[in-house]
Amino acid sequence: MSSSLERHKYDVLVIGAGGAGLRAAVEAREAGLKVAIICKSLFGKAHTVMAEGGAAASMGNANSNDNWQVHFRDTMRGGKFLNHYRMAELHAKESPDRIWELEMWGALFDRTKEGKISQRNFGGHEYPRLAHVGDRTGLELIRTMQQRIVALQQKDARDHGDAESFIKVFAELTITDILKENGKVAGAYGYYRETGADVLFEAPAVVIATGGVGKTFKITSNSWEGTGDGHALALKAGANLKDMEFLQFHPTGMVWPPSVRGILVTESVRGEGGILTNSLGERFMFKYIPDVFKDKYADNEEEADRWYTDQDNNRRPPELLPRDEVARAINSEVKAGRGTEHGGVFLDVSKRIPADVIKKRLPSMWHQFYELAGVDITKEAMEVGPTCHYVMGGVDVEPDNAAAIGVPGLFAAGEVAGGMHGSNRLGGNSLSDLLVFGRRAGMGAAEYVKNNSANPVSQSTIDTAAARIEAPFKRTGGENPYALHQELQEVTHNLVGIIRTKSELDDAIVKIADIRRRSASVTVQGDRKFNPGFHLAFDLDNMLLVAESTAKSAVLREESRGGHTRDDFPGMNSTWRQVNHISSFDGTQVNVAKKPLPALPKELFDLFDPHELEKYMTPEEMSKGGSN
């Protein structure tokens, strides 16, 4: 096998071709390096295309009161102060530049009357802050990045005679292992999905930008690629995952009809005036405003409705509460028997906004449901409920250069990295996260490569990686990967889902371990050529590690915060706020340890009203007033 093995040498290998991966690749190329980009699917199809609402950046185009400090405060608040402060700070400060830069690469955002980039309201953001293009902002972002890569390749073709001399995109390729030699990253090993042929990449720096883990769950908005590959690759390479118990269940996923199950109904539907009602017709969100938000959200319908036309003198409608609050509220309504027959609630925009305005403001939303399911959102209410949407947890990284802690040469950015969003991500912060930390990962990798030359991969390392890929074909009479995947999804959905308890989580940990044991004997039908069963065998392995890490972190955290809700510990606990959960992998199982969360420095501490911080922090923390 290895005699004919395809080998490539690059300075930086970027795994994942979504927004973060492409942004990292651009940065590394502009630093003069040779970059390989690995896409699991075709170039330009990554899950980033699904992002609808927009990219949050405090450009202040819609409201000049906006600035990075306000954005930082909103992000910390949304994350329930479990965010790594430095990531939230960098993100808030750098997002506007990242958006403006896209414009120079050809992006066409919607405009204000003055000709600037228009910004829209979104849950948890104090001011209109989301740069957007209708409701297809993610598509705009990935297409712009894709075209930026092509532009750089065209330049390389002119300057060096070969378009792929500095950046090459490897489409439909799965990475199965990150390779290390002498304790440092040396490259990665994988196979072409099309042919099944093995391929080796030797590179001193690897950027993981593989996105999320949604496919671990039964109902999810994620595409098939969201199988936690990067999370698992990092774990197996010796890096750690942070706070894997925090998963965002988007409050409004379609629950009916089945062809659109799990698909998101973007928050802008509520931002534009959509309201949530239960089967009794009650606008129930008024009952679920937490105390910490009482002064920012309207407690009566009249004020809430006035807000759409006069935002300065009225509090916001409670439909625009942070996502976790809305998800929890919907869940409570359904559990109390006030849900629809398919287990959701109604989200209605049709009675409040004229049809042509809906089509103009939410074009792809309208189009999507009309085409996919024959549902016309300008005429009827949607049936919505929580769907697994985003994982806040991820690779434990250094905020400034996105370096994975513990593995020299490994970097991670985007959804696969942890810390930025704390326990709950605000809508719109993911697209700007991709850009800000994608760039920083590219910079970090470039800086690293300057001081660390190529690290050759040994034959034994190659043989081990190759044997792992060959294994499913050598077994006979084993488990069906599709069946095991379904079983795993049932376990996570039922036992590690939106509302959790100790007994169920304990049960889940046992069951996941059992599926993992059985997965060792997975066999696949057919040969290596474009074989989905074969592909799933590896994805399954990744999802199992993610699920184990999530379940084990979740059982330890005895409080409810953001994307982690414990029935047996319903309140938020200030002591738990000081704790990050760090998952590591010892070769046989995932172990979770506690690590203290870095304290807020004084200058950032002082950006908040102490009365607000008191709701999150212990008296000791308050009396210190920040870390320096």
Place this chain on the structure above:
Amino acid sequence: MANGVFSSSRAQISEKTLRTDKWWLQPLITFSVLVSFIIYATFRAFENGNYFVEPLISPFYSPCLSTECVQGASLLGTPFGIIHIFGMTLSPALIILIFPLGFRMTCYYYRKAYYRAFWFSPPACAVAEPKEKYTGETRFPLLFQNAHRWFFYAGLVFNVLLTVDAILAFRNPEKQWGHLSVGTLVLLANATFLWLYSLSCHTCRHTVGGRLRNFSKHPLRYKAWTLVSVLNHKHQNFAWISLFGVAFADFYVRQVATGAFTNFYFF
């Protein structure tokens, strides 16, 4: 040699198309209607008669530019003498017909219609076309399609003339103004449809504003472009309606001229 969907690299499927709907119906209708029109128009263009009866003139013969024209029909005078080709007298219709014909032949909508219905290039979407070679509109004679703009301008002149014809039809046979007949309405409708067809044309859309890069610097032209764009959505409909309109106007004038119809006057 296998080409196209039967190339060796493509998925091996022996059918030209696996479409199960009546994909052949649309080109068949287009073919039948266009052929019928061509037969009727050819007959009328060569008939060289029954095209004028005070105050109505057939759109096929307006403006009538030859000394051959019957009295009263030549609004713009008679710059052409009687032309003979191979011993036959050339009908005055043939002098002018090239302009409306050229406009329609080079029209972006009709191109689609006849490329599909007559050339089978392709007969319908995802139905393999029979021809081996294809060069599109890259060389003569189809390169000539780019002359659409000139026919568009000429078409506007004709629209003006046919509008004048319609206005002149507000007279009675004694040339007194203030009368309205069925013929008036027929010519008026014909002129209206022709205007709608011309104004909804892609070239018109381009000329009024489509060629601009920044609409915001040309608010009036933007407005015009917006209006033409709305019409442009219906260009296909206007193309057919105006075609029937022209044929019917001619037919009506002919029937009145031969005495088969009496041109009823409302007042």
Place this chain on the structure above:
Amino acid sequence: MARKLKLRIWRGDSTSGGLKDVTVDVNEGEVVLDVIHRVQAEQMGDLAVRWNCKAGKCGSCSMEINGKPRLACMTQCASFDEDETITITPLRAFPVIKDLVTDVSFNYKKAMEIPAFEPPVGMKPGEPRMEQIDVERSQEFRKCIECFLCQNTCHVIRDHEENKKSFAGPRFFIRIAELDMHPLDILRNRKKTAQEEHGLGLCNITKCCTEVCPEHIRITDNAIIPMKERVVDQKYDPVRWLGSKIRKREGIL
């Protein structure tokens, strides 16, 4: 609630292949991609199919269903008669790899041939001011999800392999139009190269690209024809040609 659906799925690779009959359960509200997945999980574990989002946003699951180029995730099973057999094949304009997966690299090569966006020299990020009406035309083309159904249905290359060298295809005509109408782009030879290098003249505007576009982009009316008209401005309009010679710049812009 579940009923049986009869399918004929093309299976094979570049050397051989054919339609295979299969019967599968289908539930109310399901799309063709749902039943393909069921076939995969229950009967043909190695059936190759591309898909990502299952929401009509990524443009991966392009295939031909009853002979029509479509996205499998946007084709509802309910749109067929109950006793109808649905025929599913890979795209027929591109080389087949396996089963329903084709080699669409042609499109990525063409993307590389279109000169990238070029902003004004010296313009700094954050400086651009563009009005909504000036960006709307290009925004329509940026809705493209690159499913390549337009490329697949276009007879210029579907029926004539030899034209692939010289023809960029509808997807890239809208890219050219997008850039030529972009308020900030400074490249002024896009019209000329559209005609001379990317094969705009090969298009005979038979509109199949528009018919199959799942995003309902009016490819022919809003991009190809306007580009053809812009080419006419430059190449086939003597008055404008003379004018541009005198003013030494392109067109009226």
